[in-house]
Amino acid sequence: MNFSKKLLAILALVPGLVLANEGGVALDKAPDRSNNMAALQNGAKLFVNYCLNCHNASSMRYNRLRDLGLTEEQIKANLLFTGDKVGEMMTTTMNPKDAKAWFGVVPPDLSVIARAKASGAGSGGDYLYTYLRTFYKDDTRPTGWNNLVVNNVAMPHVLWELQGVQKVKMEEVADPHEEGKKIHRFAGFEQVTPGKLSKLEYDTAVADLVGYMEWMAEPAAQTRKKLGAWVVLFMAGFAFLAWRLNASFWKEVK
16 A cells, blocks of 8 residues: 555544545635735735636636725736736746646636535535645655645645745654554644645645635625625515504404
């Protein structure tokens, strides 16, 4: 059994990353960035710099970033590095054929990835937040990287310069199901090479990036929630008036 298969088999014993019902690791809760414009702006910058090189976000226009408090001049100066115009879609210049040859699969469109990855194990944001923080060095993989959330992942660790290089640590413990047998258990990560950011700074950056992808998946979510509250209040008031009108009508009938 190779190292990757062995790791997948014993993930049930991972401290803090217990197996979820779907067979993968339980997801860490992603910090809420929905009302933090500065964090969402930073997330947009990280997305353009690190994700848009390989992935498309073909349902999002650059000028929609004005909803995050950015002006067109700021978008042009800080987020447009090609000949794209502010009104154009956020797409990559990478040829799909080249992407498949390099990675074995065409990188998915990320427009609604934060919604698509939602499951019983957690929200799409939880999935992305855990995924982007659990890459580790694995020389058996073509890219040199593996991931605890997606075993044998095809995607390289694009944020490795920020996080640094980490590898998994294993420890030998007694098998709780078979007396006298030893198994290997995941015992955390070991930092091999430091990154540009500390662990806290990296987790914060990932939270900002994930927050932006959650916003991108539904830019009108906050407006929808505010309107929903008013609709509920209106319906409650209407129900109360209908109830009293009904009582008054039947009172006259009686």
